[in-house]
Amino acid sequence: MSGKIFIERLEFRGRVGITPEERSRPQPLAVDVELDCQLDAAGRSDRLENTVDYATIARRLVEVGTEKDTHLLEAMAERLFEMLFREFPVERVKLWLRKLHPPLVYVTGSVGVSLERSRLAHRLQQIDPPPAPFLVQQLHRLPKGTVLDVAAGGGRHSLFLAAQGYHVDAIDRDEPALARLASEARERHLSTITTRTLDLERPAPHEPNLGKETYDGIVVFFYLYRSLVPHLMDALKPGGVLIYETFTIDNYFHHKHPRRWEFCLAPNELLRLASTLQVLHYDEGAHEGGHGSVYTAQLVAQKPARPSPL
CATH class of the missing domain: 3.30.1130.10 (GTP cyclohydrolase I, C-terminal domain/NADPH-dependent 7-cyano-7-deazaguanine reductase, N-terminal domain)
Known part of the structure; x- marks a missing residue:
């Protein structure tokens, strides 16, 4: 009690x-x-x-x-x-x-x-910059275990998740950023973060290998490479959860960011990309960001569990 x-x-x-x-x-x-x-x-x-x-x-x-x-x-x-x-x-x-x-x-x-x-x-006060508010709000949906942080960059989400008891595999093609993340993790005595330099946008037949049913959770924030999404689906364990947030085309029209409209989601596009998953939460529109309101799509979705044998 x-x-x-x-x-x-x-x-x-x-x-x-x-x-x-x-x-x-x-x-x-x-x-x-x-x-x-x-x-x-x-x-x-x-x-x-x-x-x-x-x-x-x-x-x-x-x-x-x-x-x-x-x-x-x-x-x-x-x-x-x-x-x-x-x-x-x-x-x-x-x-x-x-x-x-x-x-x-x-x-x-x-x-x-x-x-x-x-x-x-x-714990949030110890991380600068802090994690995305959407990740904090939806953390209760993320199963305990190993999480893949896609395009981790400086590692604000990896540090946050490791502090909550998760094992984190942080991947990015920016090797210096991952080196800084590894150093920060050592300073904070967070031994459950693994960093891996990986070019996520390599074309076929050299797509990145994210494993098969490897992760209990995957988090993606403010990164969009559409060809990667099927590999994310494969890398999730049955019952695993994807938490995804990135810019919609409205953010390009209102703020001219990102610099190219191709890096933004069309209306309901994230739902279509993750159509093989069960949607637990979805919202599209203006949301609070680090420097004011931004237009994003926010998705939490779960990979269906494998049916029990009869």
């Missing part, structure tokens, strides 16, 4: 303030935390090791809150989030951090910040 653990009014003294004078001596601070976590194992076993130990959390909150000077409460709260998600199996954190005796003439109570963040949102 999922549940919440509360720690109310944990008090300690820390150095927080914009001016050197305010940071020159510790001042009384307080933090309340609310943690979403799984409590069913502890309920069955009645053993401390099967739950989140609030005494350990309280100690670590104090240690992080007192280890260094901070200009803003927001910065201290960010360090608390980082510690909680890194060290404890919690899915969501809500905290209220405040100065109990702020140096303000008319304030007789406390001043502070109240913030809430999920583990997923915290």
Whole structure:
């Protein structure tokens, strides 16, 4: 069962303030935390090791809150989030951090910040540029396992998926970009990303070999090479899921991007290209992009499972 653990009014003294004078001596601070976590194992076993130990959390909150000077409460709260998600199996954190005796003439109570963040949102903040919003929205449809990131480029989607526990095969013809991705994965201790330099647009009879029923999922974002689509279908395992988003011709008319209209989808073209799959979600029109609204087609589709033998 999922549940919440509360720690109310944990008090300690820390150095927080914009001016050197305010940071020159510790001042009384307080933090309340609310943690979403799984409590069913502890309920069955009645053993401390099967739950989140609030005494350990309280100690670590104090240690992080007192280890260094901070200009803003927001910065201290960010360090608390980082510690909680890194060290404890919690899915969501809500905290209220405040100065109990702020140096303000008319304030007789406390001043502070109240913030809430999920583990997923915290991981997204670590990726720059962030993954496409459509991938984040549809992640729950992607089966756990191995995912092919097509035309991965700098790897924003590969990094995101690896952080969610997926094994990722990132392919692109841009070897320097893949080298940067591999380096970034090592820095983040993400050992489940494999990079492979591959020209996806080689004509017959030298088409890229993506394997046969190899991947639990395939993601394609802002890349279109129509001749590749049948190979994507072959590479999906039965029951595997394709998540695809790229520009429609409306984006070319409105924004003159991409630079050639051939790189854009015609109306309903993505549905036709993926006609052998079962559509789980489809939308075509204006969507939020990294720099404002863009016109895209968004598809989530599943390869039919192999029929069970009689």
